[in-house]
Amino acid sequence: MRDIPGRLGLEPGHLLAALAVTAALAFIMSLSVGPSGLGIDATGEARTLIFHEIRLPRAVLGALAGGTLGLSGAALQGYLRNPLAEPSLVGVSGGAALGAVLAIHLGLSQLWALALPIGGLAGAAVAMLAVVALAGAHGGPVTLILAGLAVSSITTALISLALNLSQNPFASVEMVLWMMGSLADRSLAQLWISAPFILLGGALLLTVARALDALTLGEDAASSLGIDLRRTRFAVVAGTALSVGAATAVTGIIGFVGLIVPHMLRPLAKYRPGLLLPASLLGGAAMLLVADVALRIVQPWVELRIGVLTALIGAPFFVWLVLRTRAELAP
């Protein structure tokens, strides 16, 4: 916050255009790399299948999931005025994973395909409400993180219980899928199921831009500027639950994207939470796509999982955030 605002900042239009170009390039890169070694210029029947059924769903899902994580991270940080808010850190992703696990293992997703994303977003909504209720509207960073930790522990315990009780001999391996998300080998069917909810939730989150700008002046000032605080709260909670819930139901938990992206882009967006929303949407999409490309190029003997990679990048960043916060709080 002690940087000179504006020195790093770009014109809003230029910033968003630059991020959009980066995300588009990352999307094209995501389509062009894969274990089969086929480039984007390849021809033939296998090429059609590989691009249409494997790489396209993966790239679109990567863009949607990354965008939704970045956007919801920015919205949560702006709304809670707390730099540590993030969907996976505050338990929302865990709630979504639990909802999806229950939908699958209770057999609901067999009866009705939409049960999976709906389970995910119901779980996300419950977790989100629980964290907000636990932390209180004016809770500081520590209270929020503690509330998020508590809710995350509960969701992890319940996911373990559901898988422990299931008849599936691969339950322990499936546990790994939910705890460290993956974009590998997803199909168009899974994309069609989750995309509408992700887009709807994202649209809802983008509507709070003006409210978040006003909230930087405090709640009273925002109210006097004509901001409906209850509507804002509803949009943030419902938007996060819809978008993160649906994305997590298909990819599993992908952590830290929602934490890092808004932090990196905040100075570029001149510390305006409203502008940070679309910027983090594009930045999150670009980051997750680049990470997904990286783990397909750097191939050790087994394929790395995207959630492991984002955690490897994100956890040290989190340490740095703690150190910086400590320095700021020091007398």
Add this chain to the structure above:
Amino acid sequence: MRGACFRLALTLGAATAVLGQACAAQAQPAPTRIVSLDLCTDQLLIELAARNRIAAVTHLAGDPAVSAIPEQARGIPITRGHAEDVLRYDPDLVLAGPFGVAATVDLLRRLGRNVVVVPLPDDLDGVRVSIRAVAGAVGAPARGEALIGELDRRLSALVPPAGSAPTAVIYQIGGTVSGPGSLADAALAAAGLRNMSAAYRMRRGGQVPLESLIANPPDLLVLASNVDEYRTALADNLRHPIIRQLRQRGASIELPWRYWLCGTPHIADAIERLGQARAGIEARRP
């Protein structure tokens, strides 16, 4: 009897320890209250010992998804496998596998129980070793040799034709593929198929992306379970449109785990089914 034991132990150096125990057990009267703690020893025990000498097996022995002989396991008491539960049966012989029950085995031995740990085979010779180990331990070596003889007879009826072997991949939940050094790999070889896992840059098995599979498809796609058997996120890879495409275009069979998860005589069922699939592919060749 004793001499036969020593000869066996000499020819099968790797299994000496197991047979040593088995032969020592034989000097005493054959055990009558046998408990098994492992799906694979469950099945060997049921094949080899009279029903009235089996005290308990695991619940997996009756699970048709993983056991080759679920009907024969029906009615046998089920143990959860903890030492205390095992002791309820006052066993004079406990059969265990090499994984997951080390603490229980250790505890039972310290309590003076006779425990035989049967190795998990990773090739067909290993299957013979396991059969002999259990047969010796339960005091039914003749029945063991009869089972091995039957296995060898079925295998020798399946001599693959000369020429280049068709390729195959055993594709499982989560994209896992059986690699060299596994019993499934040995079953492919015995059926005259060449495991293609090496073509996907894998040494001992692992996950293969669908993209590699469709870019470099095998002659025979072997699915390790029914596509709709497990409705979980992890098994979604078996329902991917790419797998449907591969099955429409080329040969594929479903070869459930129960045939090859354990080294029992039923590995011959797996090999025969693979052999039929191979013959089908060769008949269609120009």
